Amino acid sequence: MVRVFFNLLGSPDKIKKMKLSIVTFNYDRSLEYFLYNPFMKSFRLDSGQSINLMKCIPVIYVYGELGLPRFHSTEGRAYATTVTTEDIRKCIEGIKIMPEAEEIHSGFNQVHQILSEAKNS
Numbered sequence: 001m002v003r004v005f006f007n008l009l010g011s012p013d014k015i016k017k018m019k020l021s022i023v024t025f026n027y028d029r030s031l032e033y034f035l036y037n038p039f040m041k042s043f044r045l046d047s048g049q050s051i052n053l054m055k056c057i058p059v060i061y062v063y064g065e066l067g068l069p070r071f072h073s074t075e076g077r078a079y080a081t082t083v084t085t086e087d088i089r090k091c092i093e094g095i096k097i098m099p100e101a102e103e104i105h106s107g108f109n110q111v112h113q114i115l116s117e118a119k120n121s
Contacts, residue, residue, distance in 0.1 A: 012043050015056050021114045022059045027095065031059060032069045033079050047071060060110045064096035 009015050024031065035057065039050040051071060067090035068076035077087050 006038060006042050012039075012045070012049075012053055015053055018056075019117070020057050022057060023062065023111050023114060024059065025062050027061065027063060027066045027091075029066055029069055029077075029079065032072070036069070036071060060114065061094075062096075062111060065094045066091045067094055 009018075009020075022031065032054065035054050036050050039045055039053050040047065043050075043053070045053065066077070067087065070076040070078045075090075077090055
Protein backbone atom coordinates (compact mmCIF):
# COMPACT_ATOMS: atom_id res chain seq x y z
CA MET A 1 0.00 0.00 0.00
CA VAL A 2 2.78 2.44 0.92
CA ARG A 3 4.65 1.63 -2.28
CA VAL A 4 1.57 2.25 -4.42
CA PHE A 5 0.92 5.57 -2.70
CA PHE A 6 4.52 6.73 -3.15
CA ASN A 7 4.55 5.60 -6.78
CA LEU A 8 1.51 7.82 -7.35
CA LEU A 9 3.26 10.76 -5.66
CA GLY A 10 6.35 10.33 -7.81
CA SER A 11 9.02 12.69 -6.54
CA PRO A 12 9.41 15.63 -4.17
CA ASP A 13 9.27 18.04 -7.14
CA LYS A 14 6.02 16.47 -8.35
CA ILE A 15 4.54 16.62 -4.83
CA LYS A 16 5.38 20.33 -4.58
CA LYS A 17 3.54 21.01 -7.85
CA MET A 18 0.42 18.94 -7.20
CA LYS A 19 -2.47 20.28 -5.19
CA LEU A 20 -3.06 17.27 -3.00
CA SER A 21 -4.97 17.65 0.26
CA ILE A 22 -6.06 14.94 2.64
CA VAL A 23 -9.37 15.13 4.47
CA THR A 24 -9.78 12.73 7.36
CA PHE A 25 -12.48 12.11 9.91
CA ASN A 26 -10.04 10.27 12.19
CA TYR A 27 -8.15 11.71 15.13
CA ASP A 28 -5.23 9.33 14.65
CA ARG A 29 -1.81 10.87 14.03
CA SER A 30 -0.38 7.86 12.25
CA LEU A 31 -0.98 9.57 8.90
CA GLU A 32 1.73 12.14 9.63
CA TYR A 33 4.16 9.40 10.55
CA PHE A 34 3.09 7.46 7.47
CA LEU A 35 4.29 10.43 5.41
CA TYR A 36 7.20 11.69 7.53
CA ASN A 37 9.28 8.52 7.83
CA PRO A 38 8.78 7.18 4.29
CA PHE A 39 9.46 10.63 2.80
CA MET A 40 12.86 10.58 4.49
CA LYS A 41 13.63 7.01 3.41
CA SER A 42 12.09 7.00 -0.08
CA PHE A 43 13.38 10.39 -1.16
CA ARG A 44 16.56 10.41 0.98
CA LEU A 45 15.53 13.55 2.85
CA ASP A 46 16.56 14.82 6.26
CA SER A 47 13.95 15.58 8.91
CA GLY A 48 13.54 19.24 7.93
CA GLN A 49 13.16 18.45 4.24
CA SER A 50 10.57 15.78 5.03
CA ILE A 51 8.57 18.22 7.18
CA ASN A 52 8.69 20.88 4.43
CA LEU A 53 7.48 18.33 1.89
CA MET A 54 4.64 17.32 4.21
CA LYS A 55 3.52 20.96 4.29
CA CYS A 56 2.76 20.61 0.58
CA ILE A 57 0.03 18.09 1.46
CA PRO A 58 -2.34 19.76 3.93
CA VAL A 59 -4.17 17.34 6.21
CA ILE A 60 -7.55 18.55 7.44
CA TYR A 61 -8.83 16.80 10.54
CA VAL A 62 -12.55 17.45 10.41
CA TYR A 63 -13.13 16.42 14.03
CA GLY A 64 -9.83 17.75 15.35
CA GLU A 65 -6.56 16.06 16.13
CA LEU A 66 -4.80 14.48 19.08
CA GLY A 67 -1.94 16.96 19.27
CA LEU A 68 0.76 17.83 16.79
CA PRO A 69 3.51 15.28 16.23
CA ARG A 70 6.74 16.14 18.01
CA PHE A 71 8.56 16.62 14.71
CA HIS A 72 6.15 19.49 13.88
CA SER A 73 6.54 21.30 17.17
CA THR A 74 8.56 21.13 20.37
CA GLU A 75 5.16 21.26 22.09
CA GLY A 76 4.04 18.25 20.05
CA ARG A 77 3.48 14.72 21.28
CA ALA A 78 5.76 11.78 20.66
CA TYR A 79 4.31 8.83 18.78
CA ALA A 80 4.41 6.35 21.63
CA THR A 81 2.31 3.74 23.40
CA THR A 82 2.58 5.52 26.76
CA VAL A 83 0.32 8.41 27.68
CA THR A 84 0.88 11.15 30.24
CA THR A 85 -1.56 13.59 31.79
CA GLU A 86 -0.06 16.30 29.57
CA ASP A 87 -0.69 14.12 26.49
CA ILE A 88 -4.33 13.75 27.47
CA ARG A 89 -4.65 17.52 27.94
CA LYS A 90 -3.28 18.12 24.44
CA CYS A 91 -5.72 15.57 23.02
CA ILE A 92 -8.67 17.19 24.75
CA GLU A 93 -7.69 20.62 23.43
CA GLY A 94 -7.50 19.30 19.86
CA ILE A 95 -10.85 17.47 19.69
CA LYS A 96 -13.68 19.34 18.00
CA ILE A 97 -17.25 18.58 18.99
CA MET A 98 -19.89 18.87 16.30
CA PRO A 99 -21.85 22.04 16.93
CA GLU A 100 -25.47 21.58 17.85
CA ALA A 101 -26.38 25.01 16.51
CA GLU A 102 -26.74 25.84 12.83
CA GLU A 103 -23.25 27.35 12.84
CA ILE A 104 -20.97 25.36 10.55
CA HIS A 105 -17.70 24.07 11.94
CA SER A 106 -14.60 25.76 10.39
CA GLY A 107 -13.18 22.33 9.48
CA PHE A 108 -16.16 21.74 7.23
CA ASN A 109 -15.55 25.06 5.49
CA GLN A 110 -12.04 23.88 4.62
CA VAL A 111 -13.36 20.53 3.41
CA HIS A 112 -15.99 22.20 1.21
CA GLN A 113 -13.39 24.53 -0.28
CA ILE A 114 -10.98 21.68 -1.03
CA LEU A 115 -13.69 19.57 -2.59
CA SER A 116 -15.00 22.44 -4.70
CA GLU A 117 -11.47 23.06 -6.03
CA ALA A 118 -10.73 19.37 -6.61
CA LYS A 119 -10.16 18.10 -10.09
CA ASN A 120 -10.18 14.49 -11.18
CA SER A 121 -7.20 13.43 -13.22
